Amino acid sequence: MEKIISSKNERVKQWSKLKNKKGRNKYNQYILESWHLVSEAINAQQHVNIILTTEKQFEFHKEALDNFAGELIEISDEVAKTLGSTSTPQGIFGVVDLPKQDSFKAEDMNGAWLLLDQIQDPGNIGTMVRTADAAGMTGVIFGDGTSSQYNPKVLRAMQGSQFHLKIIEGDLLNWIEKFESNDVPVYGTELNPQAVSYTDIAASDSFALVMGNEGNGMQAKILDRTTKNLYIPIKGQAESLNVAIAAGILMFNLKK
Amino acid sequence: MEKIISSKNERVKQWSKLKNKKGRNKYNQYILESWHLVSEAINAQQHVNIILTTEKQFEFHKEALDNFAGELIEISDEVAKTLGSTSTPQGIFGVVDLPKQDSFKAEDMNGAWLLLDQIQDPGNIGTMVRTADAAGMTGVIFGDGTSSQYNPKVLRAMQGSQFHLKIIEGDLLNWIEKFESNDVPVYGTELNPQAVSYTDIAASDSFALVMGNEGNGMQAKILDRTTKNLYIPIKGQAESLNVAIAAGILMFNLKK
Numbered sequence: 226m227e228k229i230i231s232s233k234n235e236r237v238k239q240w241s242k243l244k245n246k247k248g249r250n251k252y253n254q255y256i257l258e259s260w261h262l263v264s265e266a267i268n269a270q271q272h273v274n275i276i277l278t279t280e281k282q283f284e285f286h287k288e289a290l291d292n293f294a295g296e297l298i299e300i301s302d303e304v305a306k307t308l309g310s311t312s313t314p315q316g317i318f319g320v321v322d323l324p325k326q327d328s329f330k331a332e333d334m335n336g337a338w339l340l341l342d343q344i345q346d347p348g349n350i351g352t353m354v355r356t357a358d359a360a361g362m363t364g365v366i367f368g369d370g371t372s373s374q375y376n377p378k379v380l381r382a383m384q385g386s387q388f389h390l391k392i393i394e395g396d397l398l399n400w401i402e403k404f405e406s407n408d409v410p411v412y413g414t415e416l417n418p419q420a421v422s423y424t425d426i427a428a429s430d431s432f433a434l435v436m437g438n439e440g441n442g443m444q445a446k447i448l449d450r451t452t453k454n455l456y457i458p459i460k461g462q463a464e465s466l467n468v469a470i471a472a473g474i475l476m477f478n479l480k481k
Numbered sequence: 482m483e484k485i486i487s488s489k490n491e492r493v494k495q496w497s498k499l500k501n502k503k504g505r506n507k508y509n510q511y512i513l514e515s516w517h518l519v520s521e522a523i524n525a526q527q528h529v530n531i532i533l534t535t536e537k538q539f540e541f542h543k544e545a546l547d548n549f550a551g552e553l554i555e556i557s558d559e560v561a562k563t564l565g566s567t568s569t570p571q572g573i574f575g576v577v578d579l580p581k582q583d584s585f586k587a588e589d590m591n592g593a594w595l596l597l598d599q600i601q602d603p604g605n606i607g608t609m610v611r612t613a614d615a616a617g618m619t620g621v622i623f624g625d626g627t628s629s630q631y632n633p634k635v636l637r638a639m640q641g642s643q644f645h646l647k648i649i650e651g652d653l654l655n656w657i658e659k660f661e662s663n664d665v666p667v668y669g670t671e672l673n674p675q676a677v678s679y680t681d682i683a684a685s686d687s688f689a690l691v692m693g694n695e696g697n698g699m700q701a702k703i704l705d706r707t708t709k710n711l712y713i714p715i716k717g718q719a720e721s722l723n724v725a726i727a728a729g730i731l732m733f734n735l736k737k
Contacts, residue, residue: 348604352723361716389718457733460617462645466729467608473726474733477713 228299229277232307237300240277240308240320244377253323255375258309260286262385263319267293269388272322279305279316286317310377323375329393334403335431336363337480340411342397342447343370343438344468350374351382352469353436357390360476364391366400368447397435401450404433411435413443413451414475416465420456423474428481436472484555485533488563493556496533496564496576500633509579511631514565516542518641519575523549525644528578535561535572542573566633579631585649590659591687592619593736596667598653598703599626599694600724606630607638608725609692613646616732620647622656624703653691657706660689667691669699669707670731672721676712679730684737692728 229237242248243256254274257263260282266273275296283290283299290297300308305316339357344350350372357365367374374380374392393400401411411433412426435451437443448454457471466474485493498504499512510530513519516538522529531552539546539555546553556564561572595613600606606628613621623630630636630648649656657667667689668682691707693699704710713727722730 352726355719356722356726358717358719359713359715359722384719386717386719457615459615460736461614461642463611463614463640463642466612466615467725469723470608470612470726470729473722473729477730478734480716 226283226297226299228301229304230301232304234304237304237307240318243320244308244310246373246375249323249373249375254320255323255380256308256377257319257321257380258317258377259315259381260317262380263317264289265385265388266319266321271324271388273319274322275320277304277308277318277320282315282317310381326394327391329391331403331406334400334407335409337430337476338362338364338366338404338433339472339476340366340368340397340400340433340435341371342368342435342443343441344436345372346439347372347376347378348382349439349467349469350379351384353472354383354390354392355386356469356473357476358386360473360480362390362476362480364393366397367392367394368397369395397447398450401433401435401447405452409433410452411450412475412479413437413448413454414471415442415448415454415456417454417456418458420454422458423455423478424458426453426455426479428479430481432479434472434475434479436468439468482539482553482555484557485560486557488560490560493560493563496574499576500564500566502629502631505579505629505631510576511579511636512564512633513575513577513636514573514633515571515637516573518636519573520545521641521644522575522577527580527644529575530578531576533560533564533574533576538571538573566637582650583647585647585659587659587662590656590663591665593686593732594618594620594622594660594665594689595728595732596622596624596653596656596689596691597627598624598691598699599697600692601628601695603628603632603634604638605695605723605725606635607640609728610639610646610648611642612725612729613732614642616729616736618646618732618736620649622653623648623650624653625651653703654706657689657691657703661708665689666708667706668731668735669693669704669710670727671698671704671710671712673710673712674714676710678714679711679734680714682709682711682735684735686737688735690728690731690735692724695724
């Protein structure tokens with residue numbers, strides 16, 4: 226097994242660039258951290274080309290790693306620190322091809338979908354994807370301006386749920402048009418008691434729910450294009466709910 | 482107005498210690514960061530003894546600060562960095578007396594309460610307190626082993642909701658006994674489909690809901706002492722929900 230010790234190694238520098246959008250687009254790959262996520266990616270038939278592992282992690286997962294068909298490279302703790310996105314990385318990484326975006330047709334846009342409109346915080350995004358998975362949603366659409374699904378912090382917070390759902394990136398207005406042409410209701414969300422309380426909507430298997438930016442909410446041009454806009458009645462004195470909490474309450478109540 | 486420039490100043494060293502439990506217990510005070518929280522504390526009749534402010538923040542809030550009855554001290558950006566809990570602190574702090582814990586009697590333990598059993602992550606704790614406020618809960622009990630309500634990261638995440646609710650710290654088993662003697666049902670939570678689905682519980686104004694540690698769930702000795710244990714049915718392939726998301730779904734569905 227090849228071994229890379231120095232974080233100044235040219236390949237390490239290249240993998241490190243996969244933590245950023247520019248690098249991912251250049252090499253058409255992303256980097257996935259932790260055995261849990263790497264093994265979920267392999268199980269989900271993703272193209273994991275290379276596994277990078279410290280000696281210690283290799284010993285832990287020897288049996289599974291011996292069966293890995295791609296390139297297996299041992300890395301030092303120093304290299305693991307360079308590639309990791311936490312101060313104490315586990316020490317195992319996968320270098321994965323960016324999947325081709327499935328070509329969804331208008332008629333595919335059925336079921337229950339979560340749409341993210343310019344959500345910024347990786348923890349919120351990851352938690353919402355994980356919650357969408359738990360709620361039995363069909364998929365999640367990352368609208369333009371939302372942090373990337375391949376951002377290392379988003380990857381960590383999704384905990385592998387991205388492999389259990391359909392994930393799309395793109396212009397939300399385009400997708401909303403497709404839902405509406407299929408008679409799938411599109412629910413916006415706003416902090417506005419003039420909107421419809423979510424408790425007045427019957428649970429169903431087919432709807433699209435849009436969550437907006439943490440500070441500014443949904444973009445006006447998207448609020449204008451929804452079937453209905455919902456709000457969560459606030460009973461106490463809190464000014465608002467965290468966006469991921471609001472998404473959790475809505476998905477678990479709207480999804481049959 | 483007195484001005485403190487150096488973070489080596491003895492008073493700055495003392496205030497800095499208020500970020501830790503040992504320092505808070507020694508001086509019987511805590512430190513609150515940001516104008517939003519300091520002004521909420523003043524409005525909630527908390528004993529804000531000292532306000533520390535950079536020149537810039539003083540200009541922003543001059544009118545309100547001129548009416549402040551306690552000690553007002555100007556601090557340098559360097560001191561603000563030392564006292565702050567983020568890399569770019571806003572630059573305004575309050576030094577507040579630890580409130581005496583209200584002496585709740587058994588007969589006071591009515592209404593809807595959230596109980597935190599060894600919850601570790603300050604963001605989760607703060608988000609749960611904020612969500613409890615929004616759901617119209619009566620109060621939150623921080624069980625032994627849960628991060629302190631005066632931890633700077635918990636304070637930040639609560640966003641002032643601690644001033645809108647009753648907050649108690651202590652041994653959960655003691656408080657559970659008091660709820661049960663008042664016929665208030667105590668609902669534990671577990672990742673166990675043998676438990677009762679939360680959808681089978683009618684919404685009410687009087688219950689106690691216990692949320693457990695992020696990794697280990699509730700302590701067995703507490704699960705044993707509840708009226709019923711609830712779970713949230715998971716429809717997809719996610720292994721679990723984030724504890725704050727689960728608490729949000731439960732509070733918004735159980736609280737009438």
